[in-house]
Amino acid sequence: MKIILKIIKRTIFALAVLYGFNIIMESLKLFIPLNIYTISSVAILGFPGLFILVGLLLI
16 A cells, blocks of 8 residues: 555656646746656656656757
């Protein structure tokens, strides 16, 4: 039961981080889509996952 709650918390955290990033970077025209792949990569890797996605976006 604890593992399921941990997964849910990480998923909600990843969703909030990606949504916040999209709101902040809207003026620079940077947008990371909110889909299962981006949310799961940020949920698993945390902020380094977000930085990887931004790096892939800028390439």
